[in-house]
Amino acid sequence: xxxKSQVEWALHCCAILxxxxxxxxxxxxxxxxxxxxxxEYLSKALQSLSQAGVVHTTAGVAGGYRLARPAGELSFLxxxxxxxxxxxxxxxxxxxxxxxxxxxxxxxxxxxxxARVMWDADAAWRASLAGVNLAGLAATLNDDLSRELLAxxxxxxxxxxx
Amino acid sequence: xxxKSQVEWALHCCAILxxxxxxxxxxxxxxxxxxxxxxEYLSKALQSLSQAGVVHTTAGVAGGYRLARPAGELSFLxxxxxxxxxxxxxxxxxxxxxxxxxxxxxxxxxxxxxARVMWDADAAWRASLAGVNLAGLAATLNDDLSRELLAxxxxxxxxxxx
DNA sequence: TGAAATGCGGATAATAACTATCCGCTTTGT
DNA sequence: ACAAAGCGGATAGTTATTATCCGCATTTCA
Ligand code: SF4
Ligand code: SF4
Numbered sequence: 044x045x046x047k048s049q050v051e052w053a054l055h056c057c058a059i060l061x062x063x064x065x066x067x068x069x070x071x072x073x074x075x076x077x078x079x080x081x082x083e084y085l086s087k088a089l090q091s092l093s094q095a096g097v098v099h100t101t102a103g104v105a106g107g108y109r110l111a112r113p114a115g116e117l118s119f120l121x122x123x124x125x126x127x128x129x130x131x132x133x134x135x136x137x138x139x140x141x142x143x144x145x146x147x148x149x150x151x152x153x154x155x156x157x158a159r160v161m162w163d164a165d166a167a168w169r170a171s172l173a174g175v176n177l178a179g180l181a182a183t184l185n186d187d188l189s190r191e192l193l194a195x196x197x198x199x200x201x202x203x204x205x
Numbered sequence: 206x207x208x209k210s211q212v213e214w215a216l217h218c219c220a221i222l223x224x225x226x227x228x229x230x231x232x233x234x235x236x237x238x239x240x241x242x243x244x245e246y247l248s249k250a251l252q253s254l255s256q257a258g259v260v261h262t263t264a265g266v267a268g269g270y271r272l273a274r275p276a277g278e279l280s281f282l283x284x285x286x287x288x289x290x291x292x293x294x295x296x297x298x299x300x301x302x303x304x305x306x307x308x309x310x311x312x313x314x315x316x317x318x319x320a321r322v323m324w325d326a327d328a329a330w331r332a333s334l335a336g337v338n339l340a341g342l343a344a345t346l347n348d349d350l351s352r353e354l355l356a357x358x359x360x361x362x363x364x365x366x367x
Numbered sequence: 368t369g370a371a372a373t374g375c376g377g378a379t380a381a382t383a384a385c386t387a388t389c390c391g392c393t394t395t396g397t
Numbered sequence: 398a399c400a401a402a403g404c405g406g407a408t409a410g411t412t413a414t415t416a417t418c419c420g421c422a423t424t425t426c427a
Contacts, residue, residue: 044206044207044208044289044290044294045206045292045294045295045296045385045413046206046294046295046323047206047386048298048385049385050295050323051295051297051300051319054323055300055319070401071403072402077303077304078303080300080303081387081388083387083388084386084388087386090403090404090405093403093404100403100404101403102393102394102402102403102404103393103394103395103401104394104396104397104400104402105395105396105397106395106402106403108403119323130207132206132207132208132294133207133212133213136210136213138214138217138241138242139217140241141242142240142358143238143239144354144357144358145354146353146354149351153349156345156346156349157213157216157217157220159345160281160334160337161208161216161334163333164281164331164333164334165330166333167329167333168327168330168333170329171325171328171329172322172323180318180319183318183321187315191308192304192306192307192311195306196304196306198306205396207414210414210415232372233374234372234373243416245416245418248374248375251374252374252375252376255374262374262375263374263424264373264422264423265373266370266372266373266426267372267373267424268374268423268424268425270374369426369427370425370426370427372424372425372426373422373424373425374421374423374424375421375422375423376419376420376421376422377418377420377421378420379417379418380415380417380418381415381416381417382414382415382416383412383413383415384411384412384413384414385410385411385413386410386411386412387408387409387411388407388408388409389406389407389408389409390405390406390407390408391406391407392404393402393404393405394401394402394404395402395403396399396400396401397400
């Protein structure tokens with residue numbers, strides 16, 4: 044069970060978009076080039092982010108993407124769910140219904156005990172992701188990365204932003 | 206990103222095996238019939254459980270499986286990781302290395318900020334699963350299921366256990 | 368002792384999911 | 398009007414999951 048690679052791409056793209064001034068935006072082409080990933084496929088992830096309301100799209104020539112809200116109001120969960128979906132990672136096939144001892148008229152009123160535990164774990168995963176926002180990521184990157192790399196990257200991005 | 210169906214099967218099988226007296230065991234054939242799943246494929250999941258030390262295998266005719274430890278010492282995480290593996294659900298492709306601004310001699314000493322957040326969430330998921338054991342599951346099932354169904358299922362199982 | 372039942376591991380398909388690319392369309396700045 | 402950019406659908410290529418089959422070793426029981 045692996046998250047799709049688009050999740051990593053989307054998170055990195057949001058980190059980059061977080062570096063932009065509020066009224067600037069960056070094209071999918073630039074984001075793909077910066078991260079070394081195929082532009083066409085990255086576009087699909089960006090479209091998912093757009094549909095989910097995580098980023099705002101500017102159409103037309105010199106169009107592109109910017110964060111739809113301030114970085115402090117966008118969590119990792121918002122980005123991950125935009126790309127990966129909101130369904131639980133555990134899906135119950137209800138195999139308890141196959142129990143040969145079960146009467147045919149049995150009413151499965153509540154979800155099974157196994158599923159509840161798995162869904163709780165899924166909720167814990169999402170809660171953890173919801174607890175970190177893009178502003179926090181930016182702060183961490185500021186600590187992690189060298190001043191030179193940060194400055195160079197910001198320049199690279201701003202040179203291509205509209 | 207979905208967990209494989211074998212996870213559900215394995216958890217249910219462990220719940221059933223938890224109903225057995227300590228010195229009895231149940232065949233893959235019986236477990237497959239009880240849950241209405243293909244025996245050959247379920248066997249693969251049971252083999253994973255066996256390799257992970259979650260269940261104990263008895264070979265030969267009239268062989269089968271029993272829990273390797275008391276139900277209170279086997280967590281959901283033990284079962285899930287046996288089937289699904291222990292790798293994080295987020296795998297970092299290290300796309301930061303593609304940053305055109307990054308000097309070639311840059312040393313990526315520590316994992317990236319994005320990956321750390323995703324790994325933390327993965328850890329939260331596993332911690333949640335580790336917090337529930339098979340004895341707790343049995344107790345919940347006792348509350349959830351009707352006395353008739355429990356008794357009938359236990360009889361069905363014990364009739365086929367060796 | 369031999370036949371049958373059982374688990375194990377490898378090989379092999381069938382199906383689904385993910386990854387990737389392409390194309391026509393609309394939008395919009397110049 | 399034209400070119401650059403995003404959008405949505407269509408289409409392959411690749412990988413992962415699901416499922417089945419077979420030969421082998423082990424063990425029970427007749
Ligand atoms: S016990 Fe829960 S997970 Fe298992 S089949 Fe029933 S509802 Fe699904
Ligand atoms: S930022 Fe983290 S997740 Fe992204 S490529 Fe770098 S190491 Fe991987």
